[in-house]
Amino acid sequence: MVANQEIQQRTRGVARVLGPFYVIVCIVVAVRAADMRAMLSEFTISNTSPWITGAFLLMGGIAIIAFHPYWRGAAAALVSIVGWGMAFQGLPRAA
Numbered sequence: 001m002v003a004n005q006e007i008q009q010r011t012r013g014v015a016r017v018l019g020p021f022y023v024i025v026c027i028v029v030a031v032r033a034a035d036m037r038a039m040l041s042e043f044t045i046s047n048t049s050p051w052i053t054g055a056f057l058l059m060g061g062i063a064i065i066a067f068h069p070y071w072r073g074a075a076a077a078l079v080s081i082v083g084w085g086m087a088f089q090g091l092p093r094a095a
Contacts, residue, residue, distance in 0.1 A: 011076045014068050018082060054093020061087025 029036060043049050064083025070076040 007070045007076060010068055011070065011079055014064060014079045015075065050093050054090045057086050057090025058094045061090055
């Protein structure tokens with residue numbers, strides 16, 4: 001029972017970070033939708049920006065994978081899937 005409570009606490013902790021982050025990013029993208037195409041083209045001109053972004057994605061994904069290795073329950077599985085997705089998206093950019 002204690003292990004289940006620890007899993008739930010850890011899942012809630014990670015979700016408390018990821019949830020507001022994704023909400024804020026979606027709102028900013030929606031507000032600045034007209035500027036997104038120009039920002040993306042400026043971002044991809046240099047090889048440095050995508051590499052740095054990939055490195056941070058990989059680091060964030062590995063952190064979620066390391067500190068949240070739980071798959072039991074929908075919320076826990078979703079948090080773990082986000083971590084693995086971040087790692088897989090960041091690896092080719094950082095390599």
